[in-house]
Amino acid sequence: MKIVIIANRLPLKIVRENDTYQVVPSAGGLTTGLDSLETEAEKYWVGWPGMYLDEGPEKKEIDRLMKAQHYRPVYLTADQIEKYYEGYSNTILWPMCHYFSSYVQYENKFWEMYREVNELFCRAALEIIEPDDVVWVQDYHLMLLPQMIREQVPDVSIGYFHHIPFPSYELFRNLPERAELLRGLLGADLVGFHTHSYMRHFISAVFRVLKLDCVLDEIHLGRRVVYVNAFPMGIHYEKYHNALLDGKIKKQARALKKSFGDCRLVLSVDRLDYSKGILQRLKAFEEFLEHHPKYRKQVSLVMVVSPSRDHVAAYAGLKEDIDRTVGHLNGRFSTADWRPVYYFYRSFGFDELVQLYHIADIAMVTPLRDGMNLVAKEYIATKRKKPGVLILSEMAGASVELSDALIVNPTNAQDIEQALVTALEMPTSEQMRTLQNMQAVVATQTVKQWAVDFVDDLMRVRKKNEALQHKIVDRQNFEFIKQQYSEAKNRLIILDYDGTLVPFHADPKGAVPSRELLKLLMLLSMQPGNRVVISSGRDRHTLEAWLGRLPIDLAAEHGASYKEQGMWHHKIRRTKWDKEIMDVVKRTMRRTPGSKIEEKDTALVWHYRNVDTWLADLRVTQLVNALIAPCYRHNLQVMKGNKIVEIKPADISKGAEAKRLIDQASYDCVIAIGDDTTDEEMFLALPPDAITIKVGQNSAASKFNIPSQQQTILFLNRLIK
Numbered sequence: 001m002k003i004v005i006i007a008n009r010l011p012l013k014i015v016r017e018n019d020t021y022q023v024v025p026s027a028g029g030l031t032t033g034l035d036s037l038e039t040e041a042e043k044y045w046v047g048w049p050g051m052y053l054d055e056g057p058e059k060k061e062i063d064r065l066m067k068a069q070h071y072r073p074v075y076l077t078a079d080q081i082e083k084y085y086e087g088y089s090n091t092i093l094w095p096m097c098h099y100f101s102s103y104v105q106y107e108n109k110f111w112e113m114y115r116e117v118n119e120l121f122c123r124a125a126l127e128i129i130e131p132d133d134v135v136w137v138q139d140y141h142l143m144l145l146p147q148m149i150r151e152q153v154p155d156v157s158i159g160y161f162h163h164i165p166f167p168s169y170e171l172f173r174n175l176p177e178r179a180e181l182l183r184g185l186l187g188a189d190l191v192g193f194h195t196h197s198y199m200r201h202f203i204s205a206v207f208r209v210l211k212l213d214c215v216l217d218e219i220h221l222g223r224r225v226v227y228v229n230a231f232p233m234g235i236h237y238e239k240y241h242n243a244l245l246d247g248k249i250k251k252q253a254r255a256l257k258k259s260f261g262d263c264r265l266v267l268s269v270d271r272l273d274y275s276k277g278i279l280q281r282l283k284a285f286e287e288f289l290e291h292h293p294k295y296r297k298q299v300s301l302v303m304v305v306s307p308s309r310d311h312v313a314a315y316a317g318l319k320e321d322i323d324r325t326v327g328h329l330n331g332r333f334s335t336a337d338w339r340p341v342y343y344f345y346r347s348f349g350f351d352e353l354v355q356l357y358h359i360a361d362i363a364m365v366t367p368l369r370d371g372m373n374l375v376a377k378e379y380i381a382t383k384r385k386k387p388g389v390l391i392l393s394e395m396a397g398a399s400v401e402l403s404d405a406l407i408v409n410p411t412n413a414q415d416i417e418q419a420l421v422t423a424l425e426m427p428t429s430e431q432m433r434t435l436q437n438m439q440a441v442v443a444t445q446t447v448k449q450w451a452v453d454f455v456d457d458l459m460r461v462r463k464k465n466e467a468l469q470h471k472i473v474d475r476q477n478f479e480f481i482k483q484q485y486s487e488a489k490n491r492l493i494i495l496d497y498d499g500t501l502v503p504f505h506a507d508p509k510g511a512v513p514s515r516e517l518l519k520l521l522m523l524l525s526m527q528p529g530n531r532v533v534i535s536s537g538r539d540r541h542t543l544e545a546w547l548g549r550l551p552i553d554l555a556a557e558h559g560a561s562y563k564e565q566g567m568w569h570h571k572i573r574r575t576k577w578d579k580e581i582m583d584v585v586k587r588t589m590r591r592t593p594g595s596k597i598e599e600k601d602t603a604l605v606w607h608y609r610n611v612d613t614w615l616a617d618l619r620v621t622q623l624v625n626a627l628i629a630p631c632y633r634h635n636l637q638v639m640k641g642n643k644i645v646e647i648k649p650a651d652i653s654k655g656a657e658a659k660r661l662i663d664q665a666s667y668d669c670v671i672a673i674g675d676d677t678t679d680e681e682m683f684l685a686l687p688p689d690a691i692t693i694k695v696g697q698n699s700a701a702s703k704f705n706i707p708s709q710q711q712t713i714l715f716l717n718r719l720i721k
Contacts, residue, residue: 003043003455005034006125006145007138008085010047010071014062021058023065034451041134046072046125074124076117083113089141090309092175097140097164098275098369101171103314111177118144118184122152131155134458137188139163144180147187159458160188161231164371165397166198169205178209186210186219186226189461192454194372194397196230203228207613213697214613220697222707223472227461231454232401233372234446240381241443243354253355260359263300263338264424267360269353269375270367272308272345274318277368277393277410282325282341284366284416289333289340292421297338299424301364302356306347319345357382362423364391365398366410372397376405380438387431389423390438391416401441404434468698471705473715481671481691481704485719488669489529492661494682496674497536497543499642500695503709506610508598513546520713524720525552533661535559535654537646537678539600540568558648558678559657560602572649574601578634581647584626592619603648620645642676655681662686673712 011031013024025031034043049066052075053059066073076084087110095103122145129135131153137145137160146158172178182205185191193199203214212219219226244250257265266285270276285301305322309315326343333340348356357363363379373396380390380402392398392405399407406419473481485491495501498511501521505511513521525532532552536543540556544563547554554563561570577599585606589595594610606623608616623645627638637650658672662685672682675695683692683701694702695712706712 001041002128002130002133003034003037003039003041004046004125004129004133004135005043005138006046006121006135006142008048008089008141010045010049010066010073012049012066012069012071014049014051021062021065023062023069023071025069037448037451037455039455042070044070044072044128046121046128047074048076049073052077072124072128074117074121076120080113080117080120083110084117085141086309086312088114090312093140093143094164095274096171096175097167099165099167099171100274100369101174103274104174106176115144115180118142118148121145122148125149126152129153129156133157134455135159136161136454136458144184145187147184150187157458157462158188159190159192159454160185161192161454162198162202162371163194163233165369166193166201166205168201169208172201172205173209178205182206182210186212186221189224189226189465190454190458191226191228192231192457193228194230194232195400197400198371198397199228199230204614215697223469224465225461225468225698227457227464229457231450231457232397232445233374233450234442234448235374235377235381236448237381237443237446240354240357240378241384241439243350243382244358244384249351249355250358252351253358256355257359260300260302260342261338263298264361265359266299266301266362266364266420267304267356267379268301268364268366269304269306269348269356271306272310272315272319272322274314275367275369277366278303278305278322279318279325280368280410280413281364281366281416282322282329284413285341285420286329286332287413288417288420289329291417295424296333296340297335299420300338300340300342302342302344302360304344304346304348304353304356307345353378354382358386360388362389362391362420364416364420365396366391366393366408366416367396368393368410370396370398374398376402377442380435380442383435383439385432387428388435389426389431390434391419391423401445402438404437468705471698471703473693473704473706473711477704478715478718482719484669484691485671488667490665490667491530491669491671492533492665492667493524493530494533494535494658494661494670494672494674496676496679496695497534497538499675499709500673500679500712501534501709504609504643508596508607517713518547518550520716520720521547521550521552524716525550527720531665531667535657535674535682537603537605537641537644537676544568555654555657557600557602558652558654559660560649560652562657562660571652572602575603575649577604578630580630581627581634581636584623584630585647588619588623588626592616595619602652603646605647606645607643608645609643616643639678641678646678653681654678655685658682658685673706675709 011026013026015022015024091105121142133156135149135156135158146160149158206212206219207214217228270278289296310319326341329341330339357379365373365376367373376390376392376398390405392402392407393410394407395410406422408415408419501517502511533555534547535555537558538556540561543554543556560572561568585597589597592611596607598605624638631638635650636647639646670686670690672686673693680699680701692702693704693706695706695709698705706715
């Protein structure tokens, strides 16, 4: 087994010294995490090496050096970089995911190139991927890649991690290619995000765009389940925490602090990007100095901005605005011996950064939107036993973990201003208490732990999907069932109706059996030794109208009424619904567009198949909570089924009906097929040697699985041939 990591960029630098090339690995967070994985599996990287080379001896030599270190390059032309990377990735996906939809510049040629480059990455990866391998695709540049790989190597384990925010459905729906992007990601077995809110947005988009059922963290695709989870990315904690133990770095930090004078320092470190809130931060700092003159000459802002894409108009304009704002602020407040803002427009190396973290009294990390933001964690880790305060945007993913920081709204200048005052006046003991709390979090959730958690989850997902594959009624499992069926003399076949024999309909009255289904049931019932029972939640009048002419038995409303030898029998005649219960259900229906109430003889059903998934989850919880007390008083059961909530007598269930059927005769073959949680009660009530088959979502209660309703009909046709 190999672990194949696929990212837009390879973690390396190609340097030329003395007319020879060298491939030098570069240490990023992802590289650190993956290098620390305790596994015997070889690790391979696929990605763009950061340069384009024409065919020739130099390219061959560089390729040889990269392959020796398990790097597989994907060479991109200038045109591909412009349209795929600068174009679709960073002019469309980046602003959309960061809630800057006004910055989106859509051009169809960008999408075409994005798809083309994803195909290039796929071809490069397929040169080394084998079925038992683990593939881990990184970030928004390659959202189509998981499905491309899945189509070529169906049995491979694929993970995908989204390193930036995933936007709400209301934003994501604006992308013309929204469905293709989601299908691309669902080629993965595990899709990871930094926070649960991004995870929730993704699941919401999958339901609304692709109309796929999502059960908590699972998306069911028939023969495969895609799992979605949150994995907050960390840092190399020990590297930052122990940096100041280096005497040279500590000495340089003291000299650096001296160069800023006696002022208390507020530090901000960002890449040049409109999502970082740099201008808003400067405005807040200006208002802080204006409204709190006592802190002039006492506090300075040290602002590090790393150059990024400043050849792009939006970024060039942002830099000009930052330059102008810093100049204005310094011009307004500076004195002969004090500068309010120290502004550095350049990249800082590790040694310089940890020195700044060490001497900064306050770190101000206030992006308008950020997937995680590791600067906040680096600052916390570096402080060791030195006091400090973290001011952190609520829009950064890190705010979920670092709740002991001063959490601010990055668009509210007064909020940031007040946080600065609070930080400057915070007692040292309180600073140390909150720092230690946050250090405990950052020290635990490291980049190594992030990588371990993701890969471990991917391995668990592989085992779950393998177990699902073993349950699916494929050729081998069908032959086993067929043999049991053929050798038996006295068979009981219990079939659910909706979702098993017929597909679900938006209007339950529309699920009328087709001529083909009626013929199939007739043939099944006429085979010697067969007793066929339709066990359904449907009312007896509907079952009689649709299926009453067939020589089969019927169980309506989970067995409240049943038909045998042409006669209907009733365990319960009709339930008179309590006014409180009826009022609760009707109120829920009125407040939930698309939902319906169905009143049966012995059951009251609230249907929500056509309701938005988020609203449905909310209403189901509210409805069940509101029904618990009145249903308990009337000895009624509240059951959640497939897009329904059903209220019925506590002693009526498909399980009880299955037991009644079993007790009537001796059967040498029992087959039960259903798709719902109510059918799982039936499976559990049957003898251990019964052949129980769950349709759709897999179940621990069943022995076998048929991925879709349509395949159930094919299965029954093959069974009786």
